[in-house]
Amino acid sequence: MYSDEIETFLKSKGIKTGDRIRVEYSGVTIEGDLMPKTEAGRHDTIIVKLKSGYNVGIAFGNARITKMNGQAVEPGSSPKSKVKQDAKLPKISLIYTGGTIGNKIDYRTGGVYPLLKPEELLHEIPELSKIANITVKSPFSMASEDLSYAEWQKIAHEVASEINSGARGVVVTIGTDTMHYVSAALSFMLQDLNAPVVLTGAQRSSDRGSSDAFMNLICAAQLAAKSDIAEVGICMHRSSSDKECQFMRGTKVRKMHSSRRDAFRPINDSAIAFVTSDGKIDYNGHYKKIGKGKTTVKAGFENNVALIKVHPNSTPGIIDFYVDMGYKGIILEGTGLGHTPVGPSNKKGSWIPQIGGAIKKGVVIGMTTQTLYGRVNANVYTNLRKVSELGVVYCEDMLPETAYVKLGWLLGNYDAKKAKELLNRNIVGEINERIGYDEFLV
Amino acid sequence: MYSDEIETFLKSKGIKTGDRIRVEYSGVTIEGDLMPKTEAGRHDTIIVKLKSGYNVGIAFGNARITKMNGQAVEPGSSPKSKVKQDAKLPKISLIYTGGTIGNKIDYRTGGVYPLLKPEELLHEIPELSKIANITVKSPFSMASEDLSYAEWQKIAHEVASEINSGARGVVVTIGTDTMHYVSAALSFMLQDLNAPVVLTGAQRSSDRGSSDAFMNLICAAQLAAKSDIAEVGICMHRSSSDKECQFMRGTKVRKMHSSRRDAFRPINDSAIAFVTSDGKIDYNGHYKKIGKGKTTVKAGFENNVALIKVHPNSTPGIIDFYVDMGYKGIILEGTGLGHTPVGPSNKKGSWIPQIGGAIKKGVVIGMTTQTLYGRVNANVYTNLRKVSELGVVYCEDMLPETAYVKLGWLLGNYDAKKAKELLNRNIVGEINERIGYDEFLV
Numbered sequence: 001m002y003s004d005e006i007e008t009f010l011k012s013k014g015i016k017t018g019d020r021i022r023v024e025y026s027g028v029t030i031e032g033d034l035m036p037k038t039e040a041g042r043h044d045t046i047i048v049k050l051k052s053g054y055n056v057g058i059a060f061g062n063a064r065i066t067k068m069n070g071q072a073v074e075p076g077s078s079p080k081s082k083v084k085q086d087a088k089l090p091k092i093s094l095i096y097t098g099g100t101i102g103n104k105i106d107y108r109t110g111g112v113y114p115l116l117k118p119e120e121l122l123h124e125i126p127e128l129s130k131i132a133n134i135t136v137k138s139p140f141s142m143a144s145e146d147l148s149y150a151e152w153q154k155i156a157h158e159v160a161s162e163i164n165s166g167a168r169g170v171v172v173t174i175g176t177d178t179m180h181y182v183s184a185a186l187s188f189m190l191q192d193l194n195a196p197v198v199l200t201g202a203q204r205s206s207d208r209g210s211s212d213a214f215m216n217l218i219c220a221a222q223l224a225a226k227s228d229i230a231e232v233g234i235c236m237h238r239s240s241s242d243k244e245c246q247f248m249r250g251t252k253v254r255k256m257h258s259s260r261r262d263a264f265r266p267i268n269d270s271a272i273a274f275v276t277s278d279g280k281i282d283y284n285g286h287y288k289k290i291g292k293g294k295t296t297v298k299a300g301f302e303n304n305v306a307l308i309k310v311h312p313n314s315t316p317g318i319i320d321f322y323v324d325m326g327y328k329g330i331i332l333e334g335t336g337l338g339h340t341p342v343g344p345s346n347k348k349g350s351w352i353p354q355i356g357g358a359i360k361k362g363v364v365i366g367m368t369t370q371t372l373y374g375r376v377n378a379n380v381y382t383n384l385r386k387v388s389e390l391g392v393v394y395c396e397d398m399l400p401e402t403a404y405v406k407l408g409w410l411l412g413n414y415d416a417k418k419a420k421e422l423l424n425r426n427i428v429g430e431i432n433e434r435i436g437y438d439e440f441l442v
Numbered sequence: 443m444y445s446d447e448i449e450t451f452l453k454s455k456g457i458k459t460g461d462r463i464r465v466e467y468s469g470v471t472i473e474g475d476l477m478p479k480t481e482a483g484r485h486d487t488i489i490v491k492l493k494s495g496y497n498v499g500i501a502f503g504n505a506r507i508t509k510m511n512g513q514a515v516e517p518g519s520s521p522k523s524k525v526k527q528d529a530k531l532p533k534i535s536l537i538y539t540g541g542t543i544g545n546k547i548d549y550r551t552g553g554v555y556p557l558l559k560p561e562e563l564l565h566e567i568p569e570l571s572k573i574a575n576i577t578v579k580s581p582f583s584m585a586s587e588d589l590s591y592a593e594w595q596k597i598a599h600e601v602a603s604e605i606n607s608g609a610r611g612v613v614v615t616i617g618t619d620t621m622h623y624v625s626a627a628l629s630f631m632l633q634d635l636n637a638p639v640v641l642t643g644a645q646r647s648s649d650r651g652s653s654d655a656f657m658n659l660i661c662a663a664q665l666a667a668k669s670d671i672a673e674v675g676i677c678m679h680r681s682s683s684d685k686e687c688q689f690m691r692g693t694k695v696r697k698m699h700s701s702r703r704d705a706f707r708p709i710n711d712s713a714i715a716f717v718t719s720d721g722k723i724d725y726n727g728h729y730k731k732i733g734k735g736k737t738t739v740k741a742g743f744e745n746n747v748a749l750i751k752v753h754p755n756s757t758p759g760i761i762d763f764y765v766d767m768g769y770k771g772i773i774l775e776g777t778g779l780g781h782t783p784v785g786p787s788n789k790k791g792s793w794i795p796q797i798g799g800a801i802k803k804g805v806v807i808g809m810t811t812q813t814l815y816g817r818v819n820a821n822v823y824t825n826l827r828k829v830s831e832l833g834v835v836y837c838e839d840m841l842p843e844t845a846y847v848k849l850g851w852l853l854g855n856y857d858a859k860k861a862k863e864l865l866n867r868n869i870v871g872e873i874n875e876r877i878g879y880d881e882f883l884v
Contacts, residue, residue, distance in 0.1 A: 143825055145777050146785030148755045177778030181754050240879075257882060258779050258816030265883065303789050309751040309775065311846060312623050313590045321763045333751065335587050336619030337700050343588030347745050374700030382491075383585055404753060437682075440699060441707065441883040 003043040006060050010034075015067050023048060025063040030056065083122040085133045090225040092132040092169045093162035095155060096121065098141035099175030101202035101213045121173070127218050131279065132169075132225040137162065144175025144182070144201075149301040149408065152182055156189040156297050159197055163295045169196040169224025173217065176201040176255055176263070179234060183250030184405040187232040187428045191296045193288075197232040198223045198247065203261050212237050212261040215277055219245035222279040230290045231429070233272060236264040246271035249287075251402045251430035254372065265442060267372055268397040268435045288429075300412030305329040307404040309370060310340045313347055319354035322363075328416065329364045329407040332392070333400040338367040338376030342383050352386060359391040364420045366393045366407055368400040373440050393423045396431045406430060445485040448502050452476075457509050465490060467505040472498065525564040527575045532667040534574040534611045535604035537597060538563065540583035541617030543644035543655045563615070569660050573721065574611075574667040579604065586617025586624070586643075591743035591850065594624055598631040598739050601639055605737045611638040611666025615659065618643040618697060618705070621676060625692030626847040629674040629870045633738045635730075639674040640665045640689065645703050654679050654703040657719055661687035664721040672732045673871070675714060678706040688713035691729075693844045693872035696814065707884060709814055710839040710877045730871075742854030747771040749846040751812060752782050755789055761796035764805075770858065771806045771849040774834070775842040780809040780818030784825050794828060801833040806862045808835045808849055810842040815882050835865045838873045848872060 001007060015021060017036045022029060023046070035047040045057040046065070096102060096118035118138040122128055139154045159170050174182055183199050190197065200220040202213035220235040232250035240262050252269035270285040304327040308318055322330055334340055340351035359365060367387065369376050375397035378388030388394055395403045403423070410419035424431070432439075443449065457463060459478045464471060465488070477489040487499040488507070538544060538560035560580040564570055581596045601612050616624055625641050632639065642662040644655035662677040674692035682704045694711035712727040746769040750760055764772055776782055782793035801807060809829065811818050817839035820830035830836055837845045845865070852861035866873070874881075 142785065142787065143781075143823065145781035145825060146783055146787045148783070148788050150789070151787065177781055178754050255778065255813050256815050258811045258813045258818065260816065260882060262882075263813065263816070303755070306756070307751060307753045309749060309842075311749045311843065312620050313745070313850075314748070315767075317767070318760075318763070321760070325757075325759070336697065339585075339587035339619055341588055341590070343584065345584065345588045345593065346590050347592070369700045371697050371700045371705065373698050374702065374705070376700065381585065383587060400751075401753065408755075440702060440704075 001043075002037050002046065003060070006044070006046060009060075009065070013065070013067055015065070020068050021048065022066045022068045023058050023063050025058050030058075031068065032056070083119070083129055085129060087133055089131065089133045090168050091135070091166055092171060092221065092224040093135045093137060093167040094118075094121070094221075095158050095162070095170060095172045096136060096138040096141070097147075097151070097155065097172065097174045099144055099173060099201045100205050101173045101200070101217065102141070103205040121217065125214050125217055127214075127277070128221050131218065131221045134221070135162070135167070142175075144178040147175070147178055147182065149185065149303075152185040152189065153299040153301065155182065156186055156299050159186065160190060160295045160297045163195045167195065169198065169227070171217070171220045171224045172197065172199045174199055174201050176203060180254050180264070181401050181405055183232055183234050183253060184402045184430070185301075185409065187250040187430070188406060188409040189297055189299045190232060191298050192293050193230050193232065194290055194293060194295050196224050196227050196229045196290075198235045199233070199250070200235045203259060203263055210261075215242050216245060218277045219275045222275050222277070223247055223273070223281065226279055227273065227275075227281055228290045229272060230288045231272065234264050235275065237261040238271070238274060244274050244276045247273045247275060249429050251406075251428060252399065252432065254399060254401065266439070267399055268374070268432050268439055269429075270436060270439055270442070298413055301408050302328055302411035305331070305404065305408040305411060307331045307333065307400060309333040310335060310351075312341070314341065315348035316340075316351040316354035317348070319351070319358050323358045323361060327363065329366075329411050329419070330358065331366045331368060331395075331400060331404045331407055333368050333370045334376070335370060337380055337384055338369055338378060338387070338394055339383060340387060342386055352390065355387065355392060356390045362416050364393070364407060364411065364416055364423065365391070366395045366403050366423050368395050368398055368403045370400070372399065375435070393420060395424050397435055398424070398430050402430050443485075444479050444488065445502070448486070448488060451502075451507070455507070455509055457507070462510050463490065464508045464510045465500050465505050467500055472500075473510065474498070525561070525571055527571060529575055531573065531575045532610050533577070533608055534613060534663065534666040535577045535579060535609040536560075536563070536663075537600050537604070537612060537614045538578060538580040538583070539589075539593070539597065539614065539616045541586055541615060541643045542647050543615045543642070543659065544583070545647040563659065567656050567659055569656075569719070570663050573660065573663045576663070577604070577609070584617075586620040589617070589620055589624065591627065591745075594627040594631065595741040595743065597624065598628055598741050601628065602632060602737045602739045605637045609637065611640065611669070613659070613662045613666045614639065614641045616641055616643050618645060622696050622706070623843055623847055625674055625676050625695060626844040626872070627743075627851065629692040629872070630848060630851040631739055631741045632674060633740050634735050635672050635674065636732055636735055636737050638666050638669050638671045638732075640677045641675070641692070642677045645701060645705055652703070657684050658687060660719045661717045664717050664719070665689055665715070665723065668721060669715065669717075669723055670732045671714060672730045673714065676706050677717065679703040680713070680716060686716050686718045689715045689717060691871050693870060694841065694874065696841060696843065708881065709841055710816070710874050710881055712878060712881055712884070740855055742851070744770055744850050744853035747773070747846065747850040747853060749773045749775065749842060751775040752777060752793075754783070756783065757790035758782075758793040758796035759790070761793070761800050765800045765803060769805060771808075771853050771861070772800065773808045773810060773837075773842060773845045773849055775810050775812045776818070777812060779822055779826055780811055780820060780829070780836055781825060782829060784828055794832065797829065797834060798832045804858050806835070806849060806853065806858055806865065807833070808837045808845050808865050810837050810840055810845045812842070814841065817877070835862060837866050839877055840866070840872050844872050
């Protein structure tokens with residue numbers, strides 16, 4: 001229940017939960033459906049569900065609330081003028097797909113709601129227009145946990161189209177939770193890539209004092225406008241200070257913290273470059289340089305591929321589950337050097353028969369490690385050889401997430417035999433032949 | 443095929459693949475079954491499968507090979523005399539359960555084989571007998587990937603029995619791949635623990651120059667003999683140098699590298715103590731101290747609990763799969779702050795109906811994050827609230843592996859209602875209320 005004051009007011013206006021209402025507060029007008037108070041919500045704050053699906057909370061005392069009919073519209077202030085661009089600056093494209101970087105927080109509830117238009121980012125961050133001549137595109141706006149390969153494909157096509165239309169670099173803003181899956185997908189989908197493709201986002205929404213949104217976007221724009229890197233990567237804070245960002249290879253990077261600004265880390269690899277807000281780029285590792293030719297897209301993706309984390313007493317029946325559903329590929333996240341339970345001690349039985357059965361049916365199975373750092377190696381212990389001799393592909397030092405994306409991409413573009421052959425062959429830097437001593441926990 | 447020389451020899455002696463043979467080389471005699479050459483194996487090395495299941499390779503040129511009948515026996519040299527113990531030193535117990543720490547490597551093939559007897563560790567490391575008066579026990583000897591909760595229970599009972607028989611501390615040697623699952627299990631199973639329980643192992647077998655076995659075991663013995671910590675933890679190399687080891691809380695530690703000596707790291711926590719080979723203990727964090735009373739065991743464990751890693755386009759059908767098999771608990775390893783796909787964009791559908799259905803049937807579902815570092819938080823985004831409002835327990839900063847073990851333990855000892863209630867309540871330090879700024883990537 002809301003507070004007595006709110007309940008009395010709503011009753012007097014004939015407003016019930018689920019009704020479409022208009023709320024005016026602090027010069028902003030929003031429209032949406034009145035939601036019931038949540039258990040954790042404050043009694044003196046009303047909750048409105050926007051058309052976008054996001055909930056926003058508004059302090060009752062400051063708001064003017066009216067019942068309305070018809071469609072709710074997106075929140076936001078009045079349309080702003082177009083940002084002035086400098087035609088002499090390098091031409092880059094900004095592809096906006098949603099995520100925290102485009103969100104604003106509601107301080108009363110801690111909830112967040114999205115910006116009205118992607119172009120608002122240019123208004124919010126005037127520095128951007130001094131770095132590059134920016135074209136903004138937005139194929140969709142979604143939370144990253146809901147992105148599937150269809151969205152990855154859309155982004156790949158949009159990126160290639162922008163590059164082939166003259167953009168010397170592309171920035172893609174995206175929700176951070178699955179950003180490293182997306183960066184891996186784009187790494188494989190974009191063929192003969194001839195421009196920096198810089199994914200970025202924010203861990204804190206852009207109207208918070210501690211937001212990383214501005215610096216991440218500015219540094220990403222600097223890389224897109226100035227660097228000679230022809231790879232897909234992620235540009236996020238190097239440390240939790242605002243000193244600089246780092247650009248990490250799209251297949252060798254992972255979100256390693258749920259909330260820190262420096263959550264993204266290179267795994268079994270070094271950052272490709274460090275970059276400051278004012279455009280100083282410090283190249284740190286080997287990378288593919290911009291050459292000539294057209295960037296094309298090979299965007300096939302197999303719908304039926306799974307990533308399974310193995311654990312003590314885990315059931316090998318999970319393999320049958322996927323095989324029975326017609327899955328064509330499975331990545332295992334094994335323990336240590338790439339183990340599954342193989343002994344009779346596992347109450348759920350050895351994984352050997354199910355893995356062997358699936359492979360006989362033509363399913364491609366790859367092995368990675370849940371340690372994340374380091375590589376798998378089938379040659380050290382007998383138990384490992386038992387698994388590898390069934391035909392499981394040991395994926396070197398590839399991240400489980402990258403291996404999952406790679407296998408989906410391979411099976412979407414090649415037959416199973418070729419996919420199996422290519423799975424542990426290095427295509428875009430996803431395998432590091434010799435991991436450096438310092439490439440651990442950086 | 444082996445080399446012509448070997449094939450000719452085997453033929454002349456009437457030895458075929460699978461035959462029981464005796465091989466004498468370098469003063470060692472082993473017995474086992476002749477194996478076919480593996481694809482990767484050397485042509486001039488014969489492979490013998492020991493009774494233990496381990497393969498060993500022997501350079502043909504140096505070996506005397508004879509065909510035999512009857513049972514093969516374990517490899518090893520002649521029995522050694524009992525190690526002399528000093529009764530005035532603190533009394534500790536060493537529980538040996540297998541793993542690399544008790545293996546020797548065969549330099550010709552890179553394969554490993556186990557020591558004949560756990561007591562050999564005392565012979566191999568004479569320093570141990572100067573630290574403590576050591577009783578060696580070995581309830582079983584297994585590779586850690588094959589340990590299931592039955593073995594965790596055996597270890598828990600063995601540890602409690604040793605403590606209650608007068609051991610002031612216990613060292614448990616164990617394979618490293620699932621050591622952090624075991625340390626979590628022992629943390630919950632041992633009640634009113636009144637002694638240091640120090641798990642250790644090795645990333646490199648004990649006869650390699652780079653082995654960490656000696657130092658890990660010596661430092662673990664120092665902690666068991668001298669520290670006042672009454673917790674279960676893992677003692678392994680702090681860095682890849684041999685300067686010191688670190689003792690990490692059993693529920694807040696994880697194997698983060700497949701091969702490095704410093705693979706085990708505290709997650710969302712600090713090491714409890716640093717320890718050197720000569721017994722200098724530097725206490726670093728808060729911990730439970732040795733008190734009075736008897737250590738008891740609450741070792742119940744539910745067989746039907748799963749850990750599921752969520753990924754883009756992952757199928758919610760996996761929930762039904764486990765529910766249909768009668769599973770009572772599921773830990774999800776979500777993205778970011780604890781997400782599953784909830785939107786219609788996921789080709790496999792939203793996870794909401796399946797999660798909701800499982801919870802209605804009484805399955806306890808917990809949420810952790812695949813970032814490993816940081817905590818889940820159901821209050822930030824609408825998509826998170828959608829999941830938490832179904833009754834999913836958000837497990838704070840608990841590691842996915844620890845949450846899996848905890849849920850299995852809870853459901854093995856309490857009813858579902860109580861288990862759900864306790865899942866995100868701190869019991870033995872598995873939840874860190876306030877993660878320190880420096881507790882990331884250390």
